[in-house]
Amino acid sequence: MDISPRTGTPPATDRTRVALVFGGRSDEHAISCATAASVLRAIDRDRYDVVPVGITREGHWVLVEDDPAALDIRDGRLPAVGDTGQRVIVPLGGVEHEWSVVDAHGEVRPLGVVDVVFPLLHGPFGEDGTIQGLLELADLRYVGCGVLASAAMMDKHVMKVLFASAGLPVGPFTVITDLQWRRDRAAALDAATSLRFPVFVKPARAGSSVGVHKVDRPEELEVAVEKARDHDPKVLVEQGIEGREVECGVLAGRGTAPPRISECGEIVVSGEHAFYDFEAKYLDESSVRITAPADLPAPVREEVHRIAALAFEVAGGEGLSRVDCFVTPTGDVVLNEINTMPGFTPYSMYPQAWAASGVSYPELVDELITLALDRPLGLR
Structure with missing residues (x-):
């Protein structure tokens, strides 16, 4: 973004100013x-004036260069937001949306008004309702789900309880809280071993398959729980579901219109990966095949769409979400989870599913910003 060297202020523009916020304190910082690199490349510069704001791993908000190449995953190197010394200040409350920057010498200069925020954050301290709450306090419009939906869907335990109470089909699971693990580890393990193996051990509030382990035997369970606890003291243990991994994208409807559901996509993992883990997702793409649209019988496709729309409604979703399901060999559909800020590179399932539905990646970015600008402030 150009800043006038004479006044220290951004140039006047008729374009909508979009703050892309990325990085963050979670284990999904690099993702x-x-x-953000993908969105920076795709966003329509004729319509939008982009303000790239990175959050360092320590939690500092900094103004960064508008350079997508610096944010790419390349040759196994995971990118990170460095401290540029240009700290961004977000105004809280009121009608003034004038952001500012403080440099290393304490000098403050205006950054200009921001019309809408596109939070490209994954995991805790971003996708979990925290930044959404900050933006609500600041009376700033933003892309994606609100506070409650973001928080509830980030916590896989709470999410599954909500879905089950709404009559949606979820697989068997148990949760191990930090207190349960410290107070009576044996009882926690007994509850988990009552599930049919293999099971999947997951941090309850993480994504991108960070800290997820497939466990084939009960004697492997304790170590897997400890590893998951490196990422979150609350751990979910899910019974493995035999079947195909099928996902679809959801876009909020305009006004009172129902949400729009994309074509279904299917993930097939091969090679040495036992499941769609972090390495298969981001570092070893040769082991993964994404097919969109997925080859599904019409009744199964319709059921996936029905469940996706209902799950989005139960969650109180806004903007976007990706709904993940299993399709069993008998054709039953089991809801796995909702991701309120799904992987969003052009090679991720969410954009690929929409591309198969006739919505290109740049069009998707534009649609999400438009939905955010249309959304009223305050309680909805």
């Missing part, structure tokens, strides 16, 4: 950076 957020890669997502």
Whole structure:
């Protein structure tokens, strides 16, 4: 973004000013950076004036260069937001949306008004309702789900309880809280071993398959829980579901219109990966095949769409989400989870599913910003 060297202020523009916020304090920091690189390349510069704001791993908001290449995952190198010394200040409350920057010498200069924020954050301290709450306090419009939906869907335990109470089909699971693990580890393990193996052990509030382990035997369970606890003291243990991994994208409807559902996509993992883990997703793409649209019988496709729309409604979703399901060999559909800020590179499932539905990546970026600008401030 150009800043006038004479006045220290951004040039006047009729374009909508969009703050892309990425990085963050979670273990998915690098994935957020890669997502930002893709959006920076795709966003329509004739319509939008872009303000790239990175959040360092320590939580500092900094103004960064508008350079997608610096944020790419390349040759196994995971990108990160460095501290540029240009700290961004977001105004809280009121009608003034004038952002500012403080340099290393404490000098403050205006950054200009921001019309809408596109939070490209994955995981805790970003996707979980925290930044959404900050933006609500600041009376700033933003892309994606609100506070409650973001928080509830980030916590896989709470999410599954909500879905089950709404009658949606979820697989068997148990949760191990930090207190349960410290107070009676044996009882926690007993509850988990009552599930049919293999099971999947996951941090309850993480994504991108960070800290997820497939466990084939009960004697491997304790170590897997400890590894998951490196990322989150609350751990979910899910019974493995035999079947195909099928996902679809959701876009909020305009006004009172129902949400729009994309074509279904299917993930097939091969090679040495036992499941769609972090390495298969981001570092070893040769082991993964994404097919969109997925080859599904019409009744199964319709059921996936029905479940996706209902799950989005139960979650109180806004903007976008990706809904993940399993299709069993008998054709039953089991809801796995909703991701309120899904992987968003052009090679991720969410954009690929929409591309198969006739919506290109740049069009998707534009649609999400438009939905955010249309959304009223305050309680909805």
